[in-house]
Amino acid sequence: MTDFDVVWQRIVMLQAETFYQKTGKPFTYAISGGCVVPSTTNRQLARSQFARAYERVPLRGPGELQDLQGPSYLFAILADARVAAGVHVAAGAAGAVTPRQEAARSLASGRRETGPELLVTSDALSVIDPQRALLVVTCSAAKARGGQPPGAADEYWPPALRAARSAVLAGSEYDASRLLPAWRRYTGTFYQYARPALTEAVAAGHVIIISGGYGLARAEEPIGWYDNAMRPADWPAGLIESALIGEARRSGAETVVAFASSTTGYARLLRRAPWHNAGIAAHLVTIAGVSGGAMVEVPRRLGLAFSAFWNKQHDAYPPGTIVEQLG
Numbered sequence: 001m002t003d004f005d006v007v008w009q010r011i012v013m014l015q016a017e018t019f020y021q022k023t024g025k026p027f028t029y030a031i032s033g034g035c036v037v038p039s040t041t042n043r044q045l046a047r048s049q050f051a052r053a054y055e056r057v058p059l060r061g062p063g064e065l066q067d068l069q070g071p072s073y074l075f076a077i078l079a080d081a082r083v084a085a086g087v088h089v090a091a092g093a094a095g096a097v098t099p100r101q102e103a104a105r106s107l108a109s110g111r112r113e114t115g116p117e118l119l120v121t122s123d124a125l126s127v128i129d130p131q132r133a134l135l136v137v138t139c140s141a142a143k144a145r146g147g148q149p150p151g152a153a154d155e156y157w158p159p160a161l162r163a164a165r166s167a168v169l170a171g172s173e174y175d176a177s178r179l180l181p182a183w184r185r186y187t188g189t190f191y192q193y194a195r196p197a198l199t200e201a202v203a204a205g206h207v208i209i210i211s212g213g214y215g216l217a218r219a220e221e222p223i224g225w226y227d228n229a230m231r232p233a234d235w236p237a238g239l240i241e242s243a244l245i246g247e248a249r250r251s252g253a254e255t256v257v258a259f260a261s262s263t264t265g266y267a268r269l270l271r272r273a274p275w276h277n278a279g280i281a282a283h284l285v286t287i288a289g290v291s292g293g294a295m296v297e298v299p300r301r302l303g304l305a306f307s308a309f310w311n312k313q314h315d316a317y318p319p320g321t322i323v324e325q326l327g
Contacts, residue, residue, distance in 0.1 A: 004054050008047060010083050011036065013320055016291035018263075021076045022061060029077075030291075038073050045070045053078055082288060082322060124283065124323055126314045128255050131205045134248045136258035137198075137306065138266040139211040140188025140299070143225055147178035147185075156221055160236070161243050165214050168234050169226060172213055176224035182209050182217040185225070189296055190259070193303025197310040205310075206251040208244075210266045216243050230265045241273040248280050255281045257309065259302045262286035262322070275326050282326040285309070289320040 015031045027040045035044040046069070053065050053074040065071035077083055155162070183191070183202050186209070191198065201207050207219035213226035215235055232240075248256055256275065260266040267284060275282035287301045301318040308316040 013289035021072045130310045133255040134253035135207045140186040142188040147180035172228035174226045179222035181220045182223045183219040190299035190303040194306040197307040232265045245278045257283050259285045261298050284324040286322050287320045
């Protein structure tokens, strides 16, 4: 498989994802008959046009592609970090980063004000011991009711986070009369497909949950039932990011592996955390290329990816698995 074959495979997997032209105009695209069909034009861009553009990387802008069809779209797609860097698109498909891919990565760097430094193949996860990493997952809208009556309060978290929790929960539907360990409270699709690996990870590893009601919760931490989506604006700036760093240090983890949908508030928080400055290697596992039923399919695949990672079955990641190296 050539370098461009790998790039084209990524382009196919990323259809229906949002891309941005150099002007900032967003678009998506579909794949039809070996062509890219952008949502904002009737033009069909043949695979051969991307191949010719790829031969010219690194590129400074679409002006260098004016002899090709749809230069602004060619540049937007090829310069996007999800395409330019090493992306795992299906089990066994990823390979080593070549000099040409490294050049493409350089082209893509700095195109986002916030976001990952680069994307890597899922091979990057194979060298991580799951039991020694801090594993970060997200809460779900579906939650189990019931639990045990509250006991003595355990002050797991810094006062600032506890105060922010109280403020958020005060404005939410909330029942603290019965408590369950956080990982058992959530019952959404991710949790259904991450078990039994998640059960083992809670027992033998370090698992933390980003929560719309609690900010952060350790997997075994007793929490109540609530109904509140994660909105980063509900929380003081930098608070959850700082708590994530603090939890990594508390657990003694030098590596963090998080699992979250790419366009959610959870992912934004993870990308904003100053991992590099804290000396922590952090990776975000996301899913791309899901065009229909994403509300179910994305968490399903994330659950399967979590299981593959915990069980060290690195040839079993579901299609569309992407690993971002966070800065």
